[in-house]
Amino acid sequence: MSYPTNFIHAADIHLGKRQYDLDERFRDFANTFLKIVEYAVNEKAEFVLISGDLFDQRNINAPTYVQARQVLMRLKEAGIPCIAIEGNHDRAFLRDGMSWLESLDYEGLVKLIKPGEERLMENYVDIGRIRIYGMCYAGSSTSAVLPRIAQEIKEINGSDPPEYTVLMMHLGVEGKVKESIIGEVSYESLLPLRECVDYLALGHYHNTYDIDGWVYNPGCPETWSIAELGGQKGFYHVKNGAAALKQVEGTREFFIVKVNVDGHKRVDSLEGEIEHKLSRISSNKPIVYVLLHGTLNFDKSAIDIEKIRRMAIERTGALYADVRFDLLNDEFTVARLDSDSLDRASIEREVFRKLALADSMLAGHSEQFASALADIKDMAVKGADEHSLDAVLRKLFETIKGAPEGQKNLISEGDGEWDWRNRL
Template sequence: MAKVSFIHASDIHLGHRQFNLEQRFQDFGLAFKQVVDTALARKVDFVLIGGDFFHKRAIDAETLRQAMELLTPLKEAGIPVVAIEGNHDKAFYQEKSSWLNLLNALGYIKLLKPVYRDGKVALAGWDREEGGCILEEQGIRIIGLGYLGATTAQRLEEIAGELAFWAGDKGEKPFTVLLLHAAVDRMLGQDLGGVKKEILDSYRGQVDYIALGHIHARQEIDDWVYNPGSLENCHIDEAKEGREKGFYYVTVNGLEKKVEYIPASPRRVCILPIDITGSANPAEVREKIWQELRKAEVEKLDEPIVQIVLKGEIEFSSLAIDVAALTKEIREGTQSLYVEVQNHANLPAENMEGKDRSMMTRAEIERQVLKQLVGRQHPAYRHFADELVGLVIKVKEASLNGEPARELIAEIEKLACELPEEDLSADMVAAAGGIPAVEGGEGVEDSENQAAEH
């Protein structure tokens, strides 16, 4: 097989009018244009999209037009775009087609989707009209499963044995890519409802490159599992230090690969935690804010997004700080595109786990709230808090995505058998839909998924 190259990108989120700003709609389009331009310049053989091409299941005409205009140069250059659905652009459970199906029918992309036989996923060859989840491009086999939600682990186990029966054109195993919209627990640092790495390990020797989407920051495991991150910041907190965004340029020669990470160029986000301890009045708070803004040289940035988090102890009421007036003044004074001021003054600086609350993601805060509920309402289950919370997250995810409840019944029953004697209240599961509103951004699964925000 001659040397083959491809780009692996994910979580494009076209159509996202963040903060209800038209410029942010354009920003997400410009971010994907960088991928398109790179693909054309390097003359890649194909492009992989790991899900969430669109920000919402129900897109408007302007978003569809933008998508078609961005994909047209690749189509004209004969560069196939192989895509899967993510949780944001997947069709609702009761519907058959998503907007990606339309792009597939029009020839802009090749949409890979699972085929089910007798209730199980089957590896069916891709056809533009009939669908399917497996195809070959330039001798490289691509298996696309998309977003499987709470059933991901089960579905991966179902098809693991089938791969051995799929040989290449010459009867030998080709370089194989698994395209999946899912998180991996090891990437998350804890069990947050993702796929356990042990399940992926069963694919070693059969899959050479696992191409993920879903988590909005660059993450890699063992030079084998790759998650590029989103191209733009779908939430402000995604811009925190160390959270890279970009896409991969991959070259393959036989079964050997070389992976290059190409950083994206999202709009600059400036996050400023400001300690206002000791401020005597709102005027002193204002002065401290401007000192930090000048120190960060925010005015030199090109229309950035600015988030200011006020924290610390003050002697006067924190309600005396006019957040709306500060927001307007800072936006105009720094020529920022968007400014958000969070007033956490006189609030506990740390949560029960010793982590600065202002630097926590929405998913981390939600997880903490649920663990607190377990401890307070079901003390006997305290040692099972992580398992219970992980299950609640899966239930929430399945509910928001319209998945059938039967997929989770076995897992719920298994955990229930392991719990000590105490009635497992429905309150625990109901809590997934009743988490207090918090400030923050995207985690494993956004609690505002129905508003198409993850």
């Protein structure tokens, strides 16, 4: 539907992300959000949408809350309402019952749309003749509630029709990321919404995608993980019904320097190629990863990782540098680039996963096995008794034994959070 619109659609801001434990990265995420808000003010936007995950964690600290308040105050002073929903990172813990987004709502800095007591869609927001609905992150229940959402929107709009309808949701569409993730929905399951929604404003996946001119996911405007490199991301400026992707200028650059080790017989030869490739990088305090891949022709212990890190920082002026391996002849190499740093926990989890893959019974449940063993290890370090450890292990094997075939290796996105369904 063509209607004179002028609004901003963003998602997955992840304020509070202290990537690599660096103050600079903590500030980077806030500065990126500030630039989006300043763009909205300059363009005299009618409103700003945040489709989940304004915060990186549910238990944010005081500096993160101050960042959010200061940036959102810019919108309030400009008379631009900010409409938000809770993502999986924003949800309150069960013991708290209230999220930090609700605190911002209480202060009048955002309008948080939550499921209603009687109907999921009853807490909509009207701005002019535009009606905005919202649904918080629903995880594995997402597909089940979509028909209900469509029906409720039709009923509400039927009695008081708006000119333009927006629905905000925090979900992932199948086929848009490599992994299988709990809560994904097929595009076909979204189609009932098309009958009553002009603009489906999504959040959750950190890459940009749009489908058929009505489904839009802007992605995370910052680089939350090294695995996100290579794809577009930013925020949408929707004018007169047409969504244009805008990239935030001046965000910190990330580089992956890939070096094939196949042709090197000695470590000094390998270091020479690494240094040569690093010398090509010209950027202001970038993040640099050196990825060594292929088949190593000498002992891996000869590679001085710390020396390569120092070389990367000296040659490029990097704010942070790290070395990763993707070696064909190293059984337990940690090849994945989807964590922020190669810390002990990442290594342990990957080793646990590969151990499970080598076992015929556990191979189909490697993610669950790795997660459970990591939890058991952490519990043991903190002094948990043997009965508690045994209970976790028993639960793991009961889960594996009873899991349906289609549930294998789905990535879980957290337990113990407040459940919106308890409010219905």
